[in-house]
Amino acid sequence: FDIQAAPILSEMGMVKGIVLVLHDITELKKLEQVRKDFVANVSHELKTPVTSIKGFSETLLDGAMADPAYMEKFLTIIHKESERLQSLIQDLLELSKLEQHYFRLNWGRAELTKIVQDAVELLRPKAEAKEIALSLHAASSVEMDGDSERLKQVAINLISNAITYTPNHGEINVSVTQDHQSILFTVSDNGIGIESSELPRIFERFYRVDRARSRNSGGTGLGLAIVKHLVEAHNGKLSVESELGHGTTFTIHFMKDQMIDQEKQ
Numbered sequence: 001f002d003i004q005a006a007p008i009l010s011e012m013g014m015v016k017g018i019v020l021v022l023h024d025i026t027e028l029k030k031l032e033q034v035r036k037d038f039v040a041n042v043s044h045e046l047k048t049p050v051t052s053i054k055g056f057s058e059t060l061l062d063g064a065m066a067d068p069a070y071m072e073k074f075l076t077i078i079h080k081e082s083e084r085l086q087s088l089i090q091d092l093l094e095l096s097k098l099e100q101h102y103f104r105l106n107w108g109r110a111e112l113t114k115i116v117q118d119a120v121e122l123l124r125p126k127a128e129a130k131e132i133a134l135s136l137h138a139a140s141s142v143e144m145d146g147d148s149e150r151l152k153q154v155a156i157n158l159i160s161n162a163i164t165y166t167p168n169h170g171e172i173n174v175s176v177t178q179d180h181q182s183i184l185f186t187v188s189d190n191g192i193g194i195e196s197s198e199l200p201r202i203f204e205r206f207y208r209v210d211r212a213r214s215r216n217s218g219g220t221g222l223g224l225a226i227v228k229h230l231v232e233a234h235n236g237k238l239s240v241e242s243e244l245g246h247g248t249t250f251t252i253h254f255m256k257d258q259m260i261d262q263e264k265q
């Protein structure tokens with residue numbers, strides 16, 4: 001509690017009583033802790049690639065450059081770590097934008113079938129590299145009110161995760177279906193799955209079930225936090241079902257006519 005006190009004085013200047021104001025600051029403290037954790041996480045995530053880039057470039061400058069094998073090996077690491085930094089910074093900027101009060105979607109008519117098709121084709125090479133069968137079942141011309149670029153980002157993040165967390169030769173099914181008032185978008189994989197105790201936390205910023213696996217695949221730990229924000233900005237519902245060792249399904253449920261709710265955005 002935060003306590004403030006003030007005396008109540010009589011006309012003669014005598015203290016008649018005291019007013020005590022008690023503020024419950026539990027919520028504020030919690031927010032402050034979340035902010036501190038976030039800053040600590042960001043610092044750690046940024047420091048790791050920078051340390052590596054600095055170390056390997058110094059070793060090269062100190063003489064390792066003379067050996068072409070080292071040169072190639074170290075430059076590859078430096079390049080990979082710079083890409084990590086770049087995606088981390090992009091995701092951080094996106095997330096901080098989404099959390100601003102004045103953030104607005106770029107509303108328009110979004111062709112969801114086309115958007116998801118584009119996302120699947122964009123990620124097909126990544127799936128092929130792991131010989132994963134990536135299939136899409138989409139009803140023709142499903143449309144909704146929304147921000148096409150942002151919806152594409154949602155699809156890319158979910159499909160890209162499905163590929164990352166599915167072993168070679170796995171299977172991923174993406175689907176877009178609709179009835180007269182709602183749209184269902186699902187991404188289902190038969191990959192490593194997520195333990196039920198971990199499920200509620202995967203949408204938190206920087207939360208990863210397996211930090212090393214996420215890092216190695218270029219993950220930032222921010223993808224699902226961004227997806228959640230974007231789905232909610234579209235008044236959609238995001239849910240996940242998973243079984244450890246068997247696979248994971250993310251489902252998004254959108255209402256077809258979002259424009260009605262735009263005022264609230």
Ligand code: ADP
Binds near residue numbers: 165194219248
């Ligand atoms: P990351 O960049 O680490 O993938 P995300 O926010 O996209 O971050 O996901 C958070 C965590 O949720 C991941 O680190 C991973 O542990 C888990 N996860 C996400 N998608 C899947 C999936 N399809 N199958 C299994 N685990 C997943």
